[in-house]
Amino acid sequence: MGCYRLHLYWSDPEIGRCNLKSIVSTSIAILSGLVVLVGYFVQIPILVELRSLFLDWAVILAAFMVFIGVLNISIVNISHFTSGKKDGFFGLMLIISMFVTLALGLILKPGHPIMNFIFNSIQLPVELSLMAVLSITFLIAAIHLLRRKPGWVSITFLVTALLILVGTAPSPFGEFPLLGGFLKPFIAQVLAASGARGIILGVGLAALTMGLRILFGADRPYGGK
């Protein structure tokens, strides 16, 4: 009876196509994961070779994905420019700069002074400036925090931030011994560290669970039912 049902199940063309695709992809994923995992624990030459081979393939795919991303950005911005959308000129500028840099890099190599000049003149100051503006923005937000969301949570947040700031650097008028010597290390190294530990442990356990689910075929992020 089970075989008959299985036959009927597979005889359906629609069901058959979907299941075949799913089975193949799932099989490849599981096999690859097992090979890499076992290669970590069992030092079998063939497994080591296979693991290295799979990792190389993954590296190549990841690098190609960056190239794919660059192409995607180019297509989107070109479409914005050609469709006449707002800020389409900026998309064109983006594409020009990107391809110019790409060309120079391919020609001059990444370490060429021109390449460095472009980076140091444009990208680095822009990002540094944004970081500086961000500090002012956070300061203004801290000023208005109690006005917009008055509450004990906001007060606690601000008090904690003050303590950390005070403990980080001594004041021009001198160092506060309690704050710098005890309070700030206690907050940073005890309270914060304990929280961080919990987060890291949770992340590790989640990654382990996800890996096992992929190996077992429970999760199929690569597609298929």
Added chain:
Amino acid sequence: MMADIRCQMCGKLSSDELEICPFCQARLTPLHMPSPSDDMEGSDPVESSEVNISERIEGNQEADSNEMDSLLDDYIEIPSDPAELEVKEWLAGLDQESNNEMETPDLIPGGSADTFGDGSDDDWLSRLNSQENTGAEQVDQDAEKQDGYAEKDLVEWLQDFKNDDESERQQNSQPVSDLPMNDTGSNDDWLDRLQPIEGSVSRDIDDGVDITDEGDLGDVEALPESLQDSTEGSSLEEDIETPDWLRNIQAETLDLSEGTALDEAQSPDWMADLQAETFPSGNDVDSDERDMPAWLREIGADSLEFGESNGSGTPEISFEDTAIDQGAGDFDDEMALKEGLVPPGEKNQDIEASVLEANDYDLNSQVESLESFRHGSSLEKLSSDESVAPGTTMPSGSLQDFTQAGTSSDTPGSLDLDDGIMDDISGELETVDLPEWLKELKDPEVLSSDELMDAEVAKKLDAIPEGELPEWIQDMQPVESMLPQDEIVDEKLNEFVENTGPLAGLAGVLPLAANTETRHSTKPYQETPVLSGEQNQQVELFKQILNSESNPKKPPLPVKRSSQRLLRWIVTIIMLAAVLVPILINYPVALPASNYPPEMIQVRKIIFGLPNDSPVLMIFDYGPAYSAELEAAASSIVGDLINKNTRLVYLSTSPTGLVLADHLMNGVRSQGTSLIDPRVTELGYLPGDIQGMASFANNPSYTLPVSTDGVHVWEDTQVLQDVGSLSGFAALILLTENSETARNWIEQVEGHLGNTPLLMVASAQAEPMIRPYFESGQVDGMVTGLAGGKAYEQAMGISGLSAGYWSSFRSGLFVIELIIIFGGFWSLFGSLRDRKLTRKEEV
């Protein structure tokens, strides 16, 4: 001369001999007996019988004289053909009346429905008394008032006697059960079978009794066993079921002292005899018989004759002893004596003699006269009664049954009196005796055995427990049905006489236009529903909702807030001042030694302990935005490494990492921290994120075999020839601002480092997430942000970028603290003030 009868349906004339109209096949002669007068109360025959007949006649004021005349005229011309006679029908009607208590034979022509009320039974004898007492005119009126059924019935049953005499005994007609049944299920045609006994005493119709003596009363064998047995002398009173209308007569007082003055020109002869007959003059009967009409007495005589000559098996008609008015005196006694029912010894001798003397009793002629009377009365009734709607047919039933039975055979034949009332009727009519019901026309106070039996039967019936209806049925019953029947008396209904339709002439029927007051009038349906106040509110609300669907809602206006540009400028100026002033004044600020973080001390130890010309791998995985902080923190470390003539090999998993690495190297050179040129090898960009890390950690020479210069550094002895894996490096320094990147590197390189220390230069924001790895021993040392770099420089005794940034950093940090404090308080007070204002507005 034969009178024509006008058909009620088609209005065409046809012979009165016919029972059915040849044109439209409707019945010509009515079958229904006239309803009793208004004086009758209720439908209880016993009660109705107790009403004085004279009172009824006196109460009748609406007799139709013309109708009476026609009835009398037609009465004279009763055909002799028994087949055409419809005498049987009225007898069947008698029987029907006795069962349903609705019909009352009107034996006295001229009686009216009003006279005798509605549905009362056994009134024909009472009518006799009433008519004779009130006079001829009243009788005429009564007779005209009737619908002819009474006269017809009288004629019919008398005619039945005639037919029974004339009909053949040998006719083995259909059993009684096969005869057409009336509504009550009893077969009235047994009377059709009854034939007068040959040679019986007969009288002229003028004598008031139209009873034929021709023929016998039918075959005894045809009678049911009960009747047959009864003919043998069994107690007829026990077997006969007396009609109710006969029972009623028992209670009536036949005051026949005053004869009813009939119009001899209009009333038939027998009726004339009734009128002229005055008790006790000219009458040999005693006082008891004085109460009886003459024709009844004659019938009694005939019955006696029938009883005498019953030895040949003549079927004996014995009517049940119902509530016949026993005011007829000894008439019933005569019959009873002849039939052997009444025990001897009673005062019947005189009666017996009188009966025997009535030898001239002509049953046949009397029946014929009655029949003609019936026809004529019915026709005249139908023709003269304008109120009768055309097409009105007499209710089928006993009359028609009698007619059919009469026409089917000349002789009564056998009677299977096995149904209903027939079963209770005695069998053979041995002699021309008065039927049992006539016997009861005597002192109503004297109850015969039959009456007792009836009473007993009534008691038994009453004793029958009524079925208990379920509660839900009882709830459904109308209120009227729950009330005792005595309470439900609609006097108005009894008074009403229908004039149109098939029930014309009947009293006590539900009028068409009656009870309109009690009729439940339905309220007119209102097109516009009437809504209550709450419903109207809901309707309005619903309308608003529907209207709001079509109208787009205006977005809520944002809360208008004051411009934050001024505050931003103020804060910016303050910060700039806090940062620039220390630089301008070049105010050095030393960091106390107690503030050296332990992770920085470890880094200092490791770097200080690195041998010269050792390969050190540096991984630049930070972004341009954090380059200032990390360069300030790592410049001293890189300077020390350069001063140790280490072979710096760096790579990056970020596309901008290599450029930042070069920027750092240039800054170190510009600061003069390094005394020699650095020996730097760029392995290049490591793609694949975690996979790349894992691949490089597993086999770095395979993953990045060539530097960015195209040199196979892993094969060059001056670069990385002695380094085959990560464990070949003297140290691995990771520069990153992202805790995730740090975690990945830690996880991937942990198993491949061996004894190689892993050092980190991290941003202050990633310190909390990386410290656990330091505390767990996975990271050997860590320099965190500008403070860590300052501490490292101070510990190394050098002055680098961190020293130059430190004063500005500290002052700026102090100003930020003050701004947060004062700004927080200012915001807190502002929010409280706003709350108070809103509360005041709400109040």
